[in-house]
Amino acid sequence: MNKKTGIRAQQADQTKARILKAAVKVFTRDGYAGGRIEQISSEAESNDRMIYYYFGSKENLFVRVLEHTYEAFNQAESMLRPDLSNPVQALRDRVAFVWHYYVKHPEFVAILNIENLHEGTHARQSSELRRLSGTTLGVIKPIIEAGQRQGVFRQDIDINHVYLMIASLCYFYNSNRHTLTSFLGQDLADQGQQQGWLAFISDLVVRGVLTLPAPQLPSDQ
Numbered sequence: 001m002n003k004k005t006g007i008r009a010q011q012a013d014q015t016k017a018r019i020l021k022a023a024v025k026v027f028t029r030d031g032y033a034g035g036r037i038e039q040i041s042s043e044a045e046s047n048d049r050m051i052y053y054y055f056g057s058k059e060n061l062f063v064r065v066l067e068h069t070y071e072a073f074n075q076a077e078s079m080l081r082p083d084l085s086n087p088v089q090a091l092r093d094r095v096a097f098v099w100h101y102y103v104k105h106p107e108f109v110a111i112l113n114i115e116n117l118h119e120g121t122h123a124r125q126s127s128e129l130r131r132l133s134g135t136t137l138g139v140i141k142p143i144i145e146a147g148q149r150q151g152v153f154r155q156d157i158d159i160n161h162v163y164l165m166i167a168s169l170c171y172f173y174n175s176n177r178h179t180l181t182s183f184l185g186q187d188l189a190d191q192g193q194q195q196g197w198l199a200f201i202s203d204l205v206v207r208g209v210l211t212l213p214a215p216q217l218p219s220d221q
Contacts, residue, residue, distance in 0.1 A: 015046060019044045022044035022046075023044075023065050025043060026039050028106075028110040031114055035058075037052075059125075063126050065111060070129065070132040073108060074136060076101060080097060082139075082142070084143065092205075094140065095198070095202045095205050109175050112175075136163065137163055140163055144157055144162060151211060165208060169205070
């Protein structure tokens with residue numbers, strides 16, 4: 001690769017990155033139907049032609065946005081270094097990571113909400129999501145296996161169930177925060193409320209996988 005080719009490739013990568021960043025912002029704000037190509041190109045300081053050149057269509061761009069949001073989550077998650085000598089604390093740390101990521105990245109929650117409104121139409125077009133989900137499950141698996149080896153966690157655990165439990169407990173609070181604030185009469189954006197919920201769900205997740213004590217059989221009279 002000569003110098004000019006390398007510069008062009010770098011410029012192309014930068015343009016695509018700007019378009020993706022702009023698309024996340026526009027789709028988060030306006031939804032899929034309301035997110036217009038001209039708005040995205042303006043936000044990216046690019047033009048419509050470049051979006052179609054790199055992504056082909058608005059639909060393909062949203063598929064890439066969906067993949068990009070999961071990739072960003074996985075990259076942040078890959079920085080975790082769980083202490084497998086203490087699987088209970090490692091699991092609590094994993095819950096806390098997911099919780100704080102959702103709080104700090106409302107665009108992640110918004111993009112998932114949009115895609116669920118479209119019944120997973122774009123997710124089914126992605127060849128990357130299964131790979132990305134495997135990475136996420138791969139973070140949970142060694143924690144659970146360490147707990148099982150130590151006799152702390154049950155042997156009959158489905159890793160998918162653990163993932164769904166953590167994701168749902170963190171996601172629902174954040175995706176429905178505005179309506180729940182009105183419904184419950186409590187400000188769910190309040191830091192105290194959020195810390196209380198995190199402590200509660202951390203206990204729930206841990207109790208959900210702990211080895212249960214053997215039932216006490218009635219003694220013969």
